[in-house]
Amino acid sequence: MRSVKLHARLLAAFLLLLGVGSIAYQILVQKVPLTESESDPVWVVDAQVSFQARENTPIKARMYVPPLESGFTALNESFISNNYGVNVNRENGNRVVTWSARRAEGRQNLYYRLMLTSRFAEPASVPEDGPQFRAAPPLEGPERLAADALLAPIRQHSADVETFVSETIKRVNNMESDNVRLLLAGDRSPENRARVVDLLLAVAHIPAEPVHTLELNESRDQQPELWLRTYNGKSWLYFNPLDGRQGLPDDRLVWWSGDKPLLALEGARNADVDFGVHRNEMSALQLAQSLRFQDQSSFIDYSLYELPVPSQQLFRILMMIPVGVLLVLLIRSLVGMETLGTFTPVLIALAFRETEVIWGVLLFTFITAIGLSVRGYLEHLKLQLLARLSIVLTFVVILMALISLVGYKLGLSTGLSVALFPMVILTMVIERISIVWEERGGTQSLKVAIGTLIAAVLCHLLMVWQPLVYFVFTFPGVLLVLAAVMVLMGHYRGYRLAELMRFRAMTDEGGR
């Protein structure tokens, strides 16, 4: 006996571990949303390119677009342009879209739209290792002197690449310095400052690369912000060349890297690019489903969501049955309430899905009462058991038909359009209650019927509780956890609540 107990405990522990493990894997690794309503921000980034076409010239517009593996999941990318050919290709770690047309007239508008979200995203894949050395550019005369003068204290105040870059940015942004002013040559634009920082780093043989980023924040007319990045041998470091801030914030999207302008035009003029960003909400589940349509892997693969929708609906119900069964098990072995078998309350609870719970309870009570009175009447006729039961069941069906008809005439159709399934279950329940009545008498059958009804209502409420349905359906590992509890309940030896009342006479307080 003892070894069997140990065996059962091990089995329960194993099931529990397996179940909890699979749930944990789904939550922590696959990032499956915990609740159905969990939603994520979805960023819609629009870039509007407009220009004036030159007459009778072929037009070619090349614009950088963000690399797709930028630390975000791209849900959707679209290029909207009438009469333009669209072509996307890669170029030095950037992606470039080329719109082309033989001829066009007047103002042209091209749109690029990208939808991004951070859920289910792989970490950004940065261009492989960067260079760690570059040749110093040739500098002559006063500029050479100014650069050297600036670099000497920077070198002194820094320990590694990281601190060197920060220090350089700090110095270049100090407009008091004559050397800086000389290098800037009167142009204080961010681009120019970045160029000077880059220049100084180049003189010091530190490679650096400008990157153009966009902030994911509800905004219109946003201009790309310039950042510098450098490779320190292990990873890429990002710096803001204006204030020396280090590290790219999570809400910044790298659009392209390099010195080249965003847009290159041939055969057009007056080009203008407008960025607009706005935020949408989308439930995590929808997100995963829309990812699936793009053949991207998501937690949907190998989950019940892969089934066709009707089967999904079925399994949403089926998966809840063990939950109901466990509840009945607990009601019976912990509370000690009597029910008709273990499965019957769960079946009744399933029937309540179709009749709605209030109608279900009324119908159950009413039809059972009528069925049992018919049974009582037939007892006087001294009919045999099987014949008696058959008559009772026939009358139950007639009664249901009548109720449905009357309900329909009164306009109560929804509640009482009883389907086949609840009919069958109700009939079966009446048969079983009748048998209990025959075997154990009226009081007992009433007790059992009430117990069954209470258990069924509780089961029903639990089984249609949406957050739970979602949870069980999404994390089938829950069923293993339930099985573990059931295994443990099989070795539960404690008193039932009802027994505390029953044996109360044997305690000091209950005894006289």
Added chain:
Amino acid sequence: MFGIRTWRALRRRGVMGINQRNGDYVLAYNDRRLYPLVDDKIRTKKLALDAGIQVPDMYGIIDTEQGISKLQHIVETHGDFVIKPAQGAGGDGIMVISDRFEGYYRGASGRMISPEELEFHISGIISGIYSLGGHRDRALIEYRVRSTDLFDRISIGGVPDVRIIVLKGYPVAAMLRLPTRQSDGKANLHQGAIGVGVDIATGVTLSGTWHNLKIDRHPDTAHPVAGVQIPDWEACLELAARCYELTGLGYLGVDLVMDKHKGPLMLELNARPGLNIQIANDDGLLRRCRIVEDHLDGLDWKLEPVARRLTLAKREFAVARLPEAPEAP
């Protein structure tokens, strides 16, 4: 909190709960294959007869609808008899005929029963309304036990019986079950009979239980139930203890009746006896079962002869202070 205090108090007294009975006793000691031996009263009876255990005489068996007409023939020579479903549970479906009058039968309570009614009852038994699971069943017609006069003042309308719980052949607890008006002559506690604890050592009755309450007097006759000596107690204990070898079931409820002429007769066996015997004896079954189990641990679970088993039971389960016998009428 009330619940936890009660829980602890019950544990302290060694009270057995249903979960524990099912898991640690019924499931552990009773092999499922052996259940048919006790679920079918006809098989139990044949088994007992072979082993020389006293049972009420069997007059006949009716197992088909056509066979119902045989009833007249079977009971021809007997003025009184009992009809039972062979696989009935909890005393349901038992009909006691105490006399006959002008072609009618007289029930235990004095009600007149027409032959048609009797046949209808047998037909119900055969179609399985009283059997567990509603299977077809057989009707058993047997000797009607005559109650000894000893219990006259504390029972109404039926035959009291003695339930002895036997663990691995050791009687652990005993209870006298007395019919009441509410139980309609039946000796089953859930139908309203009262259970009275019995001292294993002497066979003297203790206080009683009725609907989970402790009581001292019979609800119908108002006579005190305690202090009555059960006749042939030694024989009762021995008979109960031998039922272990008879069936091989380690946890068994043995129901005995005291017949006026034939002494103790084994009526039926129960593989999952109820727990109210604890209230009747005001003692926990678990406590008593543990004593037997510890004793068996010491013996390496070897089977002892009946006499030694009874000695142990009498020594361990004797009640310290027996109630005084009620004054003679």
